[in-house]
Amino acid sequence: MIKIAIFGGSFDPPHKGHQMIADLALKMLDIDKLIILPAFLNPFKKSMLASPQQRLSWCHKIFDNVADIEICDYEIRQHRPVYTSESLRYLQQNYCVAYLIIGSDNLSTITKWHEFEWLNREITWVVVDRGEDPLPTDMLREWIPLEIDLPVSSTQIRAGGSLEMIDPRIRAEVKELLQHKIRNNMTIDERIERIIIILDDKKAEEIEVFNLEGANYIAKRVVIANSLGGKHTRALFDHLKTTLKPLGEEFLCADESDQWVVADLGDILIHIMTPEYRQKYSLESFLSELNTTKA
Numbered sequence: 001m002i003k004i005a006i007f008g009g010s011f012d013p014p015h016k017g018h019q020m021i022a023d024l025a026l027k028m029l030d031i032d033k034l035i036i037l038p039a040f041l042n043p044f045k046k047s048m049l050a051s052p053q054q055r056l057s058w059c060h061k062i063f064d065n066v067a068d069i070e071i072c073d074y075e076i077r078q079h080r081p082v083y084t085s086e087s088l089r090y091l092q093q094n095y096c097v098a099y100l101i102i103g104s105d106n107l108s109t110i111t112k113w114h115e116f117e118w119l120n121r122e123i124t125w126v127v128v129d130r131g132e133d134p135l136p137t138d139m140l141r142e143w144i145p146l147e148i149d150l151p152v153s154s155t156q157i158r159a160g161g162s163l164e165m166i167d168p169r170i171r172a173e174v175k176e177l178l179q180h181k182i183r184n185n186m187t188i189d190e191r192i193e194r195i196i197i198i199l200d201d202k203k204a205e206e207i208e209v210f211n212l213e214g215a216n217y218i219a220k221r222v223v224i225a226n227s228l229g230g231k232h233t234r235a236l237f238d239h240l241k242t243t244l245k246p247l248g249e250e251f252l253c254a255d256e257s258d259q260w261v262v263a264d265l266g267d268i269l270i271h272i273m274t275p276e277y278r279q280k281y282s283l284e285s286f287l288s289e290l291n292t293t294k295a
Contacts, residue, residue, distance in 0.1 A: 002032045002033055002094075002095050002096065003031050003032045003095070003096045003098050004031055004032065004034065004035050004091070004095045004099075005025055005029050005031045005035070005097075005098060005099035005100070005101055005126065006035050006087070006088070006099070006100050007022060007025065007034055007035065007036050008036075008037035008038070008039060008075075008087065008100075009037075009038070009103075010038070010039050010055070010154065011036075011038045011039075011058065011059055011154075012048045012158070013049065013055065013058055013154060013158075013166060013170065014055070014058050014059055014154075014167070014170070015154060015157060015166055015167070016150060016165045016166070016167065017148065017150045017152045017153070018062075019063075019167065020148050021128055021146065022034055022036070022063065022066070024148065025099075026068055026069070029098075030098070031068075031098060033068050033069070033095075034068060034070070035069075036059055036070070036071045037072045037087060038052070038059050038071070038073070038076060039075050039076075040052050040075045040076050040079060040080060040082060041080070041081045049158050049177060049178070049181065050177055054177070056071070056076050058173070061167075061169045061170055062167050062169065062170065072091070074087055074091075075087055083113070083114035083115070084113060084119060085113075085115035085118060085119055086114075088100070088119065088122060097123060098124060099123060099124050099125075100123045100125055100126065101126040101128065102125060102126070102128065104128055104130065107127070107136050107137065107139075110139065110140075111139055120139075120140065120141045124142045124143060125137075125140050125142065125143035125144075126144055126145075126146050127143055127144070127145055127146065128146050129145040129146065129147045130149070131147060152165040155197060156197055156201055157174070159193070159194035159198055162201070175246075178247055179247055188221060188267060188268070191249070192209055192223065192268065194244075195223055195240070195244075195268070195270065196223070198239065198240060198243055198244070199223075199225050199236060199240070202235070202236055203228060203232070204225040204227065205225070205226040205227075205228070205275075206224075206225065206226040206278075207224070207225045208223070208224045209221060209222070209223050209224075210222040210284075210287040210288075210291065212287070215291060216290070217290055218269070219264075219266075219269040220267045220268070221267065222270075222271065223268065223269070223270045223271065224271045224273075224278070224284065225270075225271070225273075226272075226274070226278055227272055227273065227274055229274060230259065230274070233256075233257070233258055233261055233272055233273065234256060234261065236261070236272050237254070237256055237263060237272055240263065241263075250266065251263055251264070251265060252264045259273060259276075259277045260274075271283060
């Protein structure tokens, strides 16, 4: 039988990190073929950016012309969340399934996977390691690391950042979908999450969010973040503008210096400042008092 590895996931959207993982898997693993298995809906997620058919199409555009890679639409065809154990049994009918590729972020919940003990007996885990922390793999019967050095995730891309990490063949489609979601149905908390991801990605520190719904204040949310120093303050603000404006956010006004930036997005205020200025003005205390007086 053909010996394979399974590389499953949301691919929402697929990016150059996924392409690197696929390339390394083909070079490193003793397999005849790599199966890319897009999920209809991850059992641990409630929603996706793109539809199942859109994500399947993206995978085809990126991987169809790569030797020894095959796209499997089994989970998409079920029109429901599918457990990994179910997909493994399906593929075992025609293949010798030797490996299952997972991200290291799955390790914290992997024992909660459906039929984890059976999975653990059937395959060797291939754990994608970004080299950040020691991998907690004691629960895995047999595993090997697959090391990549590409700081990108689908979460960052869905937040509007790192679009350069998208293959040019699908980049315009991903960007258009992001813009559509922002214009039409992105909640304020989803927008806040995106802002946090962008700031964190560019090394902002001590990020805090204040929910001022119902308080007598000019904004519904306030984000406060520390810069690393003078030039970093402006750099963080510039990155926010260049990332968010093309995705539909409107910057109504902004005051900026090397020590302090405040940006007004209408219902969201963003304060970026050096640690010294943050301590001096103690904005958190003021906002906390507003929260205690909410109706």
